[in-house]
Amino acid sequence: MIGEKTITDFIYREAELLDTMEWQTWLDLFHPEGRYWMPLEWQQQDPVLQPSLMYEDLLLLKVRVERLAGERTFSQKPKSRCHHLLQAPRIVTCDPAAGVFKARTAYIYTETRGDMLERYSGWASHELVQVGDALKIKLKRVDLVNFDAPFGNIQLFM
C-alpha cells in the first residue's frame, strides 16, 4: 500500500540517485510517458505554447544521460557534480484508490564543475503513478525562484 512515507522516500531516493550520478537508475524511475519540465514563467500552465527551459520526454532524457558520458562531450571535461538539499516534501495528494500521488518539495540545488560552483533555489513538484508495486514519475516539474534570470550552463538535473 502506497502511503505518504512511500512518496517521501521516493523523492529522497530520486535526489540521491542524481547526487550519486546513477543516471540509468534515475531514468528507470520515469513512467514511459513521463516528463521533466522546467518552466520559464511564474506559475506557468502550458509547457508547449509557453516557453520553458526544459520539457523533455524519456527519449530526450536518455539523450542527455548518454551525452554526459560521451567521449566527445567537451562541456563535461571536467565532469559536473550536483547536490540536492531538500526540505521535507509536502504531500499534496495521496490517493491510492485514484492512483494519484503528488508532492511539492522546496530545495537548494548545487551544481559544480571544475572550480565553478552555482547554487539555485526552487520547488520540485512530483506527479507519481503506481506501476505494479512501484511509483513512477509522470511529471517532475522544477520551478526556480529566479526562472527569469540569465544563467550559465545548467548541465545536470534539479
Place this chain on the structure above:
Amino acid sequence: MKRYGGNARAIAALVREAEVHRDVYVDPEIFELEMAHLFPNSWVYVGHASQLAKPGDFITANIGRQPVMASRHTDGSIHVFYNRCPHKGVKIASEPCGNTGKFFRCPYHAWSFKTDGSLLAIPLKKGYEGTGFGDTQANEGLSKVRNVVIYRDFIFARLSANGVSFEDYFGESLSTIDNMVDRSPEGKLAVQATPIRYMHTCNWKMLVENQTDTCHPMVAHESSAGTAVKVWKREQGDSTETPMAVQLYGPFMSPYEFYEQSGIRIWPNGHGHTGVANSIHSNYSDIPGYLDQMVAAYGEQRAHEILGEIRHNTVYFPNIMVKGAVQILRNFIPIAVDKTLVESWVYRLVGAPDKLYERALMYNRFINAPTSIVGHDDLEMYERAQEGLKSNGNQWVNLRRLYDGHEEQDVTAVINGTSERQMRNQFHAWAKFITMGMDKRIEAAE
C-alpha cells in the same frame, strides 16, 4: 595602459584581410571603444512593435552601455529615449516591459513625462521660475534618440547623430526579416513571451561569428545532436515518423558537403547569412493546414516562394541573428569584454497554426537555453577560446578559409557555404564602424 583610444590607425591594424588580432576579443580598452563608438554608429535592435501594443506600453533595452526605452504614445507613434530622468538621472523604467498609463512618472521627485518623452509636469514648478530652467536640456523632457526606424515592426535605433542611413546600412539584408514576417498568413509577427536568457562568459563577437560558422556543428555538436540521432536510431522501434525533437537536432550532424553546397550570402556593412540554396531547417515536417492558409493569403506562386526561402542564420551586424524559417531572433548583448548576455526571442506567426509556434519554442529551448545541450557544446568552446586567446604564442585568429587573396569589401556575393568570408565581412564592418568619426569626436572633445 591605453593603446587604442583615439588611435583609429592602431584599431584598424587589428583587422587584417584574413586574420584578426586577439585584442578584439580580450582587451578591455577595445571593449570600451566598441561601447563608445561601434554601437552608437550602428543600427541596433531595440525591440518589436508588438511588445508595445497599447498606448503607455514600454520596453527597456541597452544600446552598447546606453540604457534606452521605447514607448507607445497616445497617438499610436513609437518613441525611443534614453532611460534617465532629466532631473537627477534616475532610471524611469526599471522593468523589461510594462504599461505606464498616460504618463511616465519618475519615482524620485515625481517629474512626469508624456509617453512621447516630453516634459509634462514638475511638482512646485514655481520654484523654477526665473531660474533659466527653460533653457536647459531638462526642460525638453526625456532625451530622445533621434534616429529610429521601425521596419515591419522591428525597432532599430542609431545613437550617433551622423552616420549611415538605415536603408544604406541594411540594404538587401532586410530580405530575411521580410521572409520571416511574410511567413505569417496575416503578414504579422507577435512577441508573446519573455526571451530565453543565457549568460556567456566570453566576448560577444564569438557568438556572432559562430552564427555563420558551418564547420563546427558536426564537430562541436557531435555530443548533443550526434547522440540524439544515435539514441533515436536505437529507440525508434517500428516508428515511421521522426519526432519533432529529432527533426530539430538531426540536421546539425549534416556533413561538410551539405554546408558547402547550401552556401553563404554576404552583404555590405557586415551582414550575411548561411543557408542560401537550402538549410538545416529545410526538411521539417509540414504543419497541417499551414500551406492552405498561406496560399489563401498570398496565392499559390507567392506562398511557395515565401516558404521555399529557407535561410539558416542571418547576422545583422553588429549583434543580432535572425532565423526567418524558425521565427527566432538572438540578441548578443555585450556586458563586458568577457561577458555576453544572450536573449533569444521567439515570434509567433499571427494567424498560423499553433504547431509552428510550438516548434519555434522547442527549437529555442533545445538550442538557445542555459539548459540546452547544444548550447553547452558551444559555450564550452567560447570559454576555452576566451582563455586560450590569452596565450602569447600566437596573437592572431585565423579566418583564412576560402580566402582567394583579393576580396572586394562591402559587396553582395554568394559563396561556398564553408567559407569564413562572412566573418571577414563582419570584421571589415567592425573596423569601419568602430573608427567612424573617431578622430573628429576626439578633436571636438579637446
